[in-house]
Amino acid sequence: MTQALENTRRQPFAFDNSYSRLPQHFFARQTPSRAEEPWxxxxxxxxxxxxxxxxxxxxRDGAEIFSGNMVPEGADPLAMAxxxxxxxxxxxxLGDxxxxxxxxxxxxxxxxxxxxxxxxxxxxxxRRxxxxxxxGPVLRExxxxxxxxALGIPATRALAAVSTGQPVYREQVLPGAVFTRVAASHIRVGTFQFFAARGDAEGIRALxxxxxxxxxxxxxDAANPYLALFEAVSERQASLIARWLHIGFIHGVMNTDNMTVSGETIDFGPCAFMDSYDAATVFSSIDQNGRYAYASQPGIGQWNLARxxxxxxxxxDPDLEKAVAAANIVIEHYGERFQIDWLRGMRDKIGLSTVEDDDLELVQSLLSAMQAGRADFTLTFLRLSHLAADNGSEAAFLATFAEPDAAAAWLGRWHERLERETWxxxxxxxxxxxxxxxxxxRxxxxxxxITAAVEDADFSLFEALLKxxxxxxxxxxxxxxxxxxxxxEERVLQTFCGT
Known part of the structure; x- marks a missing residue:
């Protein structure tokens, strides 16, 4: 093989690395470690x-590239601060x-x-x-x-998973792997905090x-582009977290270093999806006090944005009082924007195309009935979707509830509300x-x-789940x-950090 052909074979990426052109203290250049037997x-x-x-x-070359053994031409490997x-x-x-x-x-x-x-x-x-x-955590992510x-929620993507052929040592010896993540960017609220903690005003401005x-x-070209930036990030976060709640998603570790400024969901360690509805649901093994419970996520989003x-x-604004007043308005608008986005999405979930003042109470009444009846979050709304076109589906809907009386009463109110719709x-x-x-x-x-892959090197369940x-x-x-x-006996009560 000629050198030209060899170079072509080893250049699958057309890199254009803008972050590495920022000041050196934004990151540390770092070559990946080698994997023993990547697959x-x-x-x-x-x-x-x-x-x-x-x-x-x-x-051909993915195992080598995505394990870190082969650094493609044009790459500029770095760990972000x-x-x-x-x-x-x-x-x-913290940092990468x-x-x-x-x-x-x-x-x-x-x-x-x-x-x-x-x-x-x-x-x-x-940090040692x-x-x-x-x-396991690589497959989970x-x-x-x-x-x-696929659900339509802004999120980082999975490009590849590679096993390294060497063990990692946690509470037990486990097979090692590398995950290749694709993101609009990996800039977080914590990235801004890194420079603020050091009094690096120029670093904050450059970022x-x-x-x-x-x-x-x-x-x-906004009159105040930095205030406009804060507003734009806030709007995306309000929309994102509302959409999490619409599908029963619990992030599990909403630290400021896990909140992107692009508006994508990032880091799927101790995350989980609710089965039976409970607003206080927590899965993360490290969230001992329920800080990041399902219903707490909107408030945590606001807290993170304040940071x-x-x-x-x-x-x-160079005048601190004026700057604080302007920022506080953005924080207040976040709450308003979240409520609008969340209620709009919940109207869609229960089939309402028009707006009435009592819609919020109607939605909250359904959620209360779901919590009292230990109803599965996803199946409740799926079966309600069927019921919207077929009254004969009412039994299936009510069967979702361990205690269906409240749900049956709610259905009466829902049908009455639908009579005022033209859809x-x-x-x-x-x-x-x-x-x-x-x-x-699930x-x-x-x-x-994960168990089949880790214990038996059987990836068939992983592939089926992806499909x-x-x-x-x-x-x-x-x-x-x-x-x-x-x-x-299949219920998962805790999820864990691991990647």
Whole structure:
């Protein structure tokens, strides 16, 4: 093979690395560690094509590239610096302790996307960790991030999963793996906090200018672009968290270092989807006090945004009092925007196309009945979608509730409300089925797939789960068992950090 052919073979990425052109103290350059016997578990071919990558080349060289053994030409590997509030306590330096940003590409739609390896070895920010990832958390992140995308929720994506052929040591010895994550960017609220904690006003300004250019170019000419930036980030977060609640998603670790300024969901460690509805649901093993419970997420989003606002105050106005007043207005608007987005989505979920003053109380009454009746969150709304077109489906809907009396009373009010709608029943049902999924990443299904892979090197359940979750709004008869909530002995009560 000639040198020219060899170079072509090893250049699947057209990198254009803007973050690495920022000041050196924004990151630490870091070459990934080598993996002993890398094996490509999964390549997301549709995403690779969307990124403009050579799929056939990645099939050949993907194990080497996505394990970190082969650094593609044009990459500029680095670990990003950031700080963060973790469960309310501030840590002035965190950073990518087991993640290495290979670089950025411009996808076929003209969007700039980060490509990052998680679990590719130690970095200067590892804080005595090994920088590696275990197979289970890598598979969990792959499954959940792709499911979120299919559900229509802004989220980071999974490009590849690779086993390293070497063990990692946690509470027990586990097979190691590397996850390749794609993101609009990996800039977090904690990235701004890193510079604010050091009194680095120029660093904050450079970062804010970069974020505006990369994510919010329409506000460059605003009268106060930094206030406009705060408003834009706030609006995206309000929308994002409302959409989490619409599908019963619980992030599990909403620290400020896990909140992107792009508006994407990031980090799928101790996350989970609710089975039976309970507003106080917590899955994360490290959330001992329920700080990040399902119903607490909107308030935590607002709290995190306040921390971002604190870092931007000097840019918003040199007069601190004026800056604080302006930022507080944005924080107040976040609450209003969240409520609007959440209620709009809940109207869609129960089939309302018009607005009435009592709609909020109608929605809250349904949620109360679901909590009292221990109703499965996803099945409740799916069966209500069927009931919208077929009154004969009422029994199936009520069967979702262990105690159906409150639900039966609520149905009477719902039917009365629908009488004031002009939407034909079939159209209403079809619209509801577009927002009420049949399939979510059930926690027990994820655990089953992980157990089979880790204990028996069997990835068939992983592949099956990815297949069914790629079409969550279609009722796929061949996968009907995947719609069902867990049996009592299958329930997952805790999820864990691990990547």
């Amino acid at each position: 490509l578990i999964k390549l997301n071919e549709p995403l690779a094509k969307e990124l403009g990558l050579d799929v056939e080349m990645l099939k 950031y700080a963060g509030h973790q469960f309310g306590g501030f840590v002035p330096q 302790g087991r993640a290495i940003l290979l670089g950025e590409v411009i996808d076929i739609h003209g969007r700039r996307r980060d490509i990052q390896l998680k679990g590719a070895g130690q970095t200067p920010f590892s 960790g090994d920088g590696r990832a275990a197979l 792959y499954i959940v991030s792709e499911a979120m995308h 804010a200018d970069y974020v505006i250019e990369r994510h919010y170019p329409d506000i460059k 971002l606002g604190e870092t931007l105050l000097p840019l918003i 034909p029943a079939a159209e209403r049902s079809a619209a509801m089925l577009k927002v009420n999924p049949a399939f979510i990443p 926690n027990h299904r994820i655990e089953q797939a 069914v979750l790629s079409r969550p709004y279609e009722e796929q008869p061949d996968f009907a068992p995947y719609m069902e909530p867990p049996k009592p």
